[in-house]
Amino acid sequence: MRTKIIATLGPASMKYDIMKGMVEHGVRVFRLNFSHSDAQAFMPVVADIRRLEVETGIRLTIMGDLCGPKIRIGEVENSPLQINKGQRVLLGLPKYDAEAAGRTFVSLDVPELLEGLGEGDAVFLADGMLRFTVTEVIHPDALFEMRATTEGLLTSHKGIAFPDKIHPLPALTDKDRKDLREGIQLGIDAVALSFVQTADDVYEIKSLIREHGSSIPVVAKLERKRAVENLDSIVEAADAVMVARGDLGVECSLTTLPVIQKRIIRACRHKQKAVIVATQMMLSMVNNPGPTRAEATDVGNAVMDGADCVMLSEETAIGSYPVETCAYIQGIAQNCEPYYLERLGGPYRPSAEKNIVKYLAYSACLVAEHAESAALVSHSTSGSTARVLSSRRPSLPIYALSPDEGALRMLNFFWGVEPRLADRALSSHLERAIAFVRGEASIASGQSVVITSGQAHPPGQTETKTNTIKLFYK
Incomplete structure (x- = not known):
């Protein structure tokens, strides 16, 4: 399964066995909704997630979702x-x-x-x-x-x-600032910013994150009409983007929402940013043991549009069937991804722009497919090479090696990427990649892999960039 599942934790799912069941069915990111709680209340579940990582050997990502300026009316006499x-x-x-x-x-x-x-x-x-x-x-x-x-x-x-108005309110509230600070102290791996309207909203929270001595990635939630109008600059500023169809479907006409979703997914892939499709993916499963035909098709279309992740909200937070919902998502993705790849007819070719990084990634995907390799293996400290490989949508799994735990947890948002900790005892990126291949049980002896890595840089250049493609036989 290449598409990742994000599951919102709540009363129905904040139990160790339930979380373990969801992980077994493809959940790689757990969402903590700060609209309904605070960091102190999430402390036990964060400890459980870290324990679950050790037990399963699967790296998991914790995303704190800030409330933002959700505007509500006051008391209504004789309500409802x-x-x-x-x-x-x-x-x-x-x-x-x-x-x-x-x-x-x-x-x-x-x-x-x-x-x-x-x-x-x-x-x-x-x-x-x-x-x-x-x-x-x-x-x-x-x-x-x-x-x-x-x-x-x-x-x-x-x-x-107010769908026709531009909102003057900032994306960050005082509560958000407090939750961000306490969330970083708690150990969240990423933060989702609600009601983003411009790139400046993203830059503001990134500045706050740096002030707190952290570098966690920012997921920009697109819920405002103005955010769609500023799509390109927001995608450029954010590390990932969420198509938050609930409020977005209120601000924009529902007749335009399907095309808006496709445009956002396409814009994110072109910029190598992860994109999450969220809201009412399988809402009927809050109370029912199976989804409707329309919901199954909706999830399948998100997968075939090329979304990196699909996100479950009420379905896993308060629903009666959190694990079963994840199992349905997993099954739909496993059936839709082969058709999506068949329709692509090979990895995405870069556009006419002169971007050597994209062309290196594209070339690596072509070599791997023509050599019938078992996988692509990339090594980069920040994980950027794996993100570019993912944007080409290869049919092979992408093993992403990095010595940085934060980078690895960020890569859980990306299509087809399996993050792995690099062997810090080895200094060369290529040596680390070869050591991983030799020890990886899923790659059989005699099979080939394509390795992308950074080699010695020119004199005076301090940053090691990916500049090598190697066809390696185990």
């Missing part, structure tokens, strides 16, 4: 309320509650989000299940009348979204 299509309600700052005069009043104590709201603008509540259109500006930037265009239940403290 049935809202009918065409019904008029008021939206405004809490101080205007008295002007409701018996009408339903939705309070929002975030003045910045109401600035510039005008007639005809859309307002979504409850993750888009309730939709309204502004019909009258009663007090500019403060109180509005809205007409419901859908019907459903309105309850207190639900999320609110």
Whole structure:
């Protein structure tokens, strides 16, 4: 299985045996959702994950997911309320509650989000299940009348979204800053940043990470319409990207979401950045022992689009069948990946750009396939060579060697990559790679592998870069 599974931990899965079962079915990244807890509460499960690594011999990655500025409404009188299509309600700052005069009043104590709201603008509540259109500006930037265009239940403290507006709020909240600091102290291997809108959001959290003496990678969650508009610069800034289809499907029309997903996946592969497809992958399995046909097809399409990872949320956090859900994902991926590779007809050829690193990776994939090699083996301290190899989508497994544990755990996000710790007793990258091949049981005697490694650099150059491709027979 080349596609990686990210599983969110929660009450249904924060048990050692459950986590072990998920790992056996392809989970390589565990997500800790800081929206519902804090670092101290996660301490026992982090210890269990590290113990699970030792028992299974499989390197596992812990991703802390920051809450971000999720905007919620205040108390709704007589909640829950049935809202009918065409019904008029008021939206405004809490101080205007008295002007409701018996009408339903939705309070929002975030003045910045109401600035510039005008007639005809859309307002979504409850993750888009309730939709309204502004019909009258009663007090500019403060109180509005809205007409419901859908019907459903309105309850207190639900999320609110303004699809047509650019949000002035920063991606990092005070809670996020605290959770980031404590998460790094706890030992998380990566952090997911919610509600990213620009590359500056990513650079800001990277600066904070450095201030805390760490270098963990940043996963940029694309949940805003503005983030899609700034896709290229965000992909450039981030280490990985998440297609967070829940809020993104509220901000953007659902009719455009499938194409947006494909564009994001393609942009990430071109930049050798991991891409995660998330939200409602197998939501029905929260309560049912099997997915719907549509869910199975959705997961399969994400795999055949070339996603590096698929992420499970409620399915593993609160669902009744966390291990079974992972098993279904694994089975779908194992059936879809051969078709995906067949359709590619060989590794991706680099575009017309002059990029020697991509061409070296592409050449290594071609040599390995024509030689009918058992695997590709790459050695690099940062893991960058393995990431480029992964972006070419070879049909062979990629064994990525590095002496750096952080780099290895980052590589769990990448398609087809199996991270391995390099033998630090050997100084040469090539020697380390050959030693790994000789000791790897999955590579039989007489089989070949293609090794990519860095050799002696020119005088004056301090960084050793990948510049060697070697066909090696065990």
